[in-house]
Amino acid sequence: MSSYPADLRYTKSHEWLRTLQDGTIEVGITDHAQQALGDLVFVEVPEAGRHLAAGDACAVVESVKAASDVYSPIAGEVTSGNPKLATEPELINRDPYGAGWIMRLKPAGGAATETLDAKAYEAVAAAGG
Amino acid sequence: MGRRTPLYDIHVAAGARMVDFGGWDMPVAYGSQIEEHHAVRRDAGMFDVSHMCAVDLRGAGVRPLLLRLLANDVSRLTAPGKALYTCMLRPEGGVIDDLIAYFIDERWFRLVVNAGTADKDLAWIKDHAKPVGVAAVPRRDLAIIAVQGPNARAKATPLLPESCRAATGALGTFFGTLCDEWFVSRTGYTGEDGFEIALPSETAADFWQALAAAGVAPCGLGARDTLRLEAGMNLYGNDMDETVTPLESALAWTVALDGNRDFVGKGALVAQREAGVARKLTGLLLLERGVLRSHQKVFAGTAGEGELTSGTYSPTLERSIGLARLPAAAAGSVEVDIRGKRIAARIVKPPFVRHGKSMIET
Numbered sequence: 001m002s003s004y005p006a007d008l009r010y011t012k013s014h015e016w017l018r019t020l021q022d023g024t025i026e027v028g029i030t031d032h033a034q035q036a037l038g039d040l041v042f043v044e045v046p047e048a049g050r051h052l053a054a055g056d057a058c059a060v061v062e063s064v065k066a067a068s069d070v071y072s073p074i075a076g077e078v079t080s081g082n083p084k085l086a087t088e089p090e091l092i093n094r095d096p097y098g099a100g101w102i103m104r105l106k107p108a109g110g111a112a113t114e115t116l117d118a119k120a121y122e123a124v125a126a127a128g129g
Numbered sequence: 130m131g132r133r134t135p136l137y138d139i140h141v142a143a144g145a146r147m148v149d150f151g152g153w154d155m156p157v158a159y160g161s162q163i164e165e166h167h168a169v170r171r172d173a174g175m176f177d178v179s180h181m182c183a184v185d186l187r188g189a190g191v192r193p194l195l196l197r198l199l200a201n202d203v204s205r206l207t208a209p210g211k212a213l214y215t216c217m218l219r220p221e222g223g224v225i226d227d228l229i230a231y232f233i234d235e236r237w238f239r240l241v242v243n244a245g246t247a248d249k250d251l252a253w254i255k256d257h258a259k260p261v262g263v264a265a266v267p268r269r270d271l272a273i274i275a276v277q278g279p280n281a282r283a284k285a286t287p288l289l290p291e292s293c294r295a296a297t298g299a300l301g302t303f304f305g306t307l308c309d310e311w312f313v314s315r316t317g318y319t320g321e322d323g324f325e326i327a328l329p330s331e332t333a334a335d336f337w338q339a340l341a342a343a344g345v346a347p348c349g350l351g352a353r354d355t356l357r358l359e360a361g362m363n364l365y366g367n368d369m370d371e372t373v374t375p376l377e378s379a380l381a382w383t384v385a386l387d388g389n390r391d392f393v394g395k396g397a398l399v400a401q402r403e404a405g406v407a408r409k410l411t412g413l414l415l416l417e418r419g420v421l422r423s424h425q426k427v428f429a430g431t432a433g434e435g436e437l438t439s440g441t442y443s444p445t446l447e448r449s450i451g452l453a454r455l456p457a458a459a460a461g462s463v464e465v466d467i468r469g470k471r472i473a474a475r476i477v478k479p480p481f482v483r484h485g486k487s488m489i490e491t
Contacts, residue, residue, distance in 0.1 A: 035146075036146075038146075038157075038158055038161075038162050038351065039161050039162050039163045041163075041420060041442040042418055042419055042420050042442070042449075060468070062419075062420045062442075064162050064163065064351060064355060064441060064442050064444075065157070065162070065351060066422075067420065067422065067468075086418070093161075
């Protein structure tokens with residue numbers, strides 16, 4: 001079964017968001033997403049300093065089966081892409097909400113993608129979204 | 130809802146992710162596709178391939194029929210049980226399907242054809258079989274389980290019906306044997322040793338569970354695809370179809386063009402060979418990070434451009450590999466358009482992996 005920690009926010013496009021203590025936002029893909037993709041073999045993360053608008057494609061996750069875009073849920077400046085994913089893409093399969101984070105960004109405010117709480121996201125995932 | 134094999138309930142109960150494949154609901158993976166792949170390279174894995182269709186051809190005229198219908202030459206099949214990989218062609222030379230033909234006796238051959246093409250294949254075969262008095266019967270009463278890997282035969286043999294064991298123990302590569310209602314052949318689609326076993330549908334679930342209990346790992350279509358691509362084997366619908374000939378699909382070795390035998394598509398192939406075959410199917414090894422996928426564009430310098438027909442991540446090589454249809458003159462290094470970036474790749478001759486070992490320089 002997939003798990004959805006209650007302290008995170010989620011998007012309908014299967015990203016999660018965590019607000020870190022310094023106010024930066026950490027973004028990854030959900031357990032449901034990594035299970036649907038299967039074994040990840042290549043991840044391209046954004047470079048620090050890149051400015052993103054909400055909804056921008058910011059990363060690519062590729063499994064043996066397929067390539068999939070990751071979208072930034074909010075506008076902001078990337079402070080870091082997860083450097084470990086270059087050599088260990090499987091971290092996303094193993095620990096999607098922890099070591100498998102994809103990027104951190106400093107929010108710029110303004111328009112954001114609609115986010116859901118864990119319960120609402122679980123319903124989206126269960127419906128095969 | 131797609132069609133279901135006799136093992137559908139077992140796949141679902143095992144937690145497999147099911148996908149549509151050629152109109153069938155099939156398992157793509159039970160857990161990690163990469164671990165399933167390694168199980169076959171290192172030990173033993175099994176695949177439900179019951180979506181493939183065995184077609185029995187019976188009648189005194191069966192050999193002459195197949196001499197005409199198949200691009201490879203069934204006169205090579207003289208020993209009972211011997212198998213032959215071949216294409217079946219349109220008169221224009223396009224590939225209707227690729228299949229394995231088994232010689233059982235002078236009045237009985239069995240073909241095993243792809244799932245997605247089974248209906249059109251059967252219609253085509255019947256059109257040619259009926260006028261010569263040969264009956265073509267699809268054997269949907271049979272399930273087919275492929276057991277593959279270095280330990281596959283050792284693990285599967287004790288679980289076969291007792292009447293099969295002596296014959297299967299003596300089977301040479303690319304031979305099959307009929308015992309009771311079972312047909313066991315030493316063939317496969319992975320580049321490893323093993324069996325493909327056609328058996329009565331009602332016995333399939335028990336046999337599958339016995340294999341699992343013997344330590345044979347259930348594997349899905351995902352691993353089947355990475356294994357066959359590492360082995361350099363074509364997938365019908367990806368790497369060839371009715372728009373290309375075997376000569377453009379790295380399958381010239383399966384076509385017996387010389388000699389007097391006339392077969393459907395021969396004239397077109399002879400003409401193509403004389404005019405010069407403009408395109409070839411070849412292997413590609415990606416030299417940087419990323420994953421090759423079908424339909425990506427390939428730039429082969431002055432030779433021109435081509436396209437990936439299959440691409441994946443190779444769990445054995447830990448690199449991306451693919452098959453591409455390129456201009457005949459393409460050689461050496463090429464570039465592949467991966468999401469707008471040109472990534473370097475090298476032309477290599479498949480297979481990439483055979484019997485667990487890399488066959489190329491990486």
